[in-house]
Amino acid sequence: MSQTATETAPPPNTVTLQNGQTITFNSNTSISTDEIPIIDVAGIYSSELCDRVAVAEQVREAAHRIGFFYVVNHGVDPAVADTAFEYAKRFFDLPEERKMEVYTGKVPGEYVGYHPMEHYNRNGWKRKDLSEAFNWAYSASHDPEATDPSAPSISIWPSDSVLPGFKDAMYAYHTPLLQFARRLTRTFALALHLPEDAFDAYIQQPEAGMRILHYPAQTASVDEQNGIGAHTDFECFTMVTQDGVSGLEVLSKEGHWVKAKPVPASFVVNIADCFMRQTNDFFVSTVHRVVNRSGRERYSAPFFWGFDRRMVLEPVETCVGEGNPMKYPVMTAGEYYAFRARKAKEGKY
Numbered sequence: 124m125s126q127t128a129t130e131t132a133p134p135p136n137t138v139t140l141q142n143g144q145t146i147t148f149n150s151n152t153s154i155s156t157d158e159i160p161i162i163d164v165a166g167i168y169s170s171e172l173c174d175r176v177a178v179a180e181q182v183r184e185a186a187h188r189i190g191f192f193y194v195v196n197h198g199v200d201p202a203v204a205d206t207a208f209e210y211a212k213r214f215f216d217l218p219e220e221r222k223m224e225v226y227t228g229k230v231p232g233e234y235v236g237y238h239p240m241e242h243y244n245r246n247g248w249k250r251k252d253l254s255e256a257f258n259w260a261y262s263a264s265h266d267p268e269a270t271d272p273s274a275p276s277i278s279i280w281p282s283d284s285v286l287p288g289f290k291d292a293m294y295a296y297h298t299p300l301l302q303f304a305r306r307l308t309r310t311f312a313l314a315l316h317l318p319e320d321a322f323d324a325y326i327q328q329p330e331a332g333m334r335i336l337h338y339p340a341q342t343a344s345v346d347e348q349n350g351i352g353a354h355t356d357f358e359c360f361t362m363v364t365q366d367g368v369s370g371l372e373v374l375s376k377e378g379h380w381v382k383a384k385p386v387p388a389s390f391v392v393n394i395a396d397c398f399m400r401q402t403n404d405f406f407v408s409t410v411h412r413v414v415n416r417s418g419r420e421r422y423s424a425p426f427f428w429g430f431d432r433r434m435v436l437e438p439v440e441t442c443v444g445e446g447n448p449m450k451y452p453v454m455t456a457g458e459y460y461a462f463r464a465r466k467a468k469e470g471k472y
């Protein structure tokens with residue numbers, strides 16, 4: 124006698140995200156595959172256009188197919204990341220009251236400052252997300268290519284007497300990432316079959332926030348708790364530096380949680396919602412989460428790259444046309460970020 128589907132298959136897991144999207148996955152258990160490509164990006168520094176295009180075509184395929192890829196040979200010195208991680212640990216080791224001096228609630232409407240442990244419940248799980256984070260924003264004075272280095276930044280920082288050298292260590296890593304992200308934006312322009320400089324005006328004063336995260340080892344079951352619940356990122360693309368501890372998982376189109384295992388000296392790059400909107404879904408902003416069941420503390424440092432708040436997120440011309448109209452309302456980048464930051468800080472998701 125054949126069994127019915129309800130007897131054999133567990134009920135689908137369904138979650139509504141901050142961007143309004145509802146997702147379903149087959150199983151809460153993650154799998155290891157080689158679905159996330161590793162792209163050697165050394166060619167983006169070549170003086171030959173054909174070398175730059177060769178990298179861009181790999182980026183095009185990955186951004187369209189899965190929305191996630193690793194980059195290696197990116198040119199950013201790993202020693203600077205090591206120092207940033209050392210200072211991240213020092214920050215998270217501070218007493219709670221010191222960290223709460225830079226509590227994100229002190230900056231309404233902006234996603235900067237300290238986000239305490241078990242503060243959010245992005246997927247409405249039984250227990251809140253087991254992570255804490257510190258976010259900071261773009262600072263023109265730490266951007267060697269800034270048009271106006273005196274433009275103010277919205278970040279808040281612990282005072283130097285609390286954690287000497289912290290801010291400097293964070294920007295020492297942020298600045299080379301910013302320079303790499305500018306390069307990679309040109310690669311993305313080529314990947315969309317646009318002139319290489321198509322987005323240059325959008326990133327003179329970019330939205331370039333960064334965060335450090337700490338995930339204690341989780342003992343609760345994956346059905347009860349996440350480190351960071353399923354979500355998509357807000358901006359154009361994100362570049363995550365992982366330490367050696369796994370935990371990041373990517374939702375494949377088939378509904379499987381795929382492990383993004385740490386790859387030494389790589390960044391994990393993922394497409395975020397603004398780029399998906401502008402490319403009319405040609406690039407996919409893929410759902411991801413972190414569950415740290417490794418038995419070890421995990422630290423990560425995502426860098427979020429987006430267009431200037433004042434710019435209008437117009438559709439990319441190669442991604443719209445007759446029979447393929449723009450699917451999203453057009454708004455400024457700032458309007459979209461404000462909407463998402465408000466949703467994220469409500470913390471219900």
Ligand SMILES: O=C(O)CCC(=O)C(=O)O
Pocket residue numbers: 334336351356363365371411412413423424425
């Ligand atoms: O910690 C990670 O690996 C990813 C974190 C993340 O997805 C985020 O902060 O948006």
Ligand SMILES: [Fe+2]
Pocket residue numbers: 354355356361411
């Ligand atoms: Fe994310």
